[in-house]
């Protein structure tokens with residue numbers, strides 16, 4: 001297809017060189033924007049030069065009504081009458097380590113509720129289908145929103161903490177890792193250039209933030225790693241790691257590091273830009 005807006009040869013060469021240098025199309029767009037190009041110009045040029053569908057790049061623009069979380073502020077935040085300490089903060093990726101998000105009793109009760117319902121964890125493939133995956137060897141289960149008074153209380157606490165309505169949350173997921181099990185580096189946001197993108201974002205839109213809550217303290221290993229920042233958050237019972245990201249934020253890459261001794265239990269809350277629950 002012929003474009004009405006001619007792309008200067010220098011810009012075309014720069015886009016190609018930057019992409020060949022290992023940058024994703026979304027990163028190329030970001031670099032162009034930082035250099036002063038407007039969003040539409042960037043999308044048009046990157047789409048044409050790299051052959052990425054324009055719709056995939058446009059899907060990264062938050063649509064009307066899309067919300068963002070408020071990052072919990074140090075030193076502490078009172079959410080729904082419960083004090084949470086912010087013991088570490090990072091800007092890129094946006095990370096907050098939250099101490100005392102859950103009580104010991106809440107951790108124990110969540111494990112007890114989830115245990116009888118565990119099954120091998122799934123990932124979402126490029127057609128939007130759920131499947132088992134060697135990269136993710138834990139066992140897990142989902143609660144529905146507000147399924148029990150405990151779940152409801154935790155969801156309300158998180159909603160107040162990040163100032164986002166409960167309805168933006170996916171159902172709470174509990175994962176159990178045994179020694180040797182891990183969750184290899186990945187992004188929680190959905191890749192707009194993948195064919196399954198429309199299916200997974202049809203309800204609630206894109207993911208914007210995650211909260212991984214540690215329900216026990218593994219004897220060794222099992223932290224959450226953020227390789228772009230060289231950061232490992234220790235899995236400590238009752239504490240949590242909150243991280244927020246825009247679509248395409250490469251710094252939000254993270255992993256559930258292998259459990260070396262003992263076991264690891266977490267509860268994950270993924271948050272969407274629009275209401276996910278009807």
Ligand SMILES: O=C(O)CCC(=O)C(=O)O
Pocket residue numbers: 183188210212222223224225254255256257266268
């Ligand atoms: O197990 C962890 O520490 C990380 C879990 C995670 O990345 C996720 O549930 O999306």
Ligand SMILES: [Fe+2]
Pocket residue numbers: 186187188210254
């Ligand atoms: Fe994750």
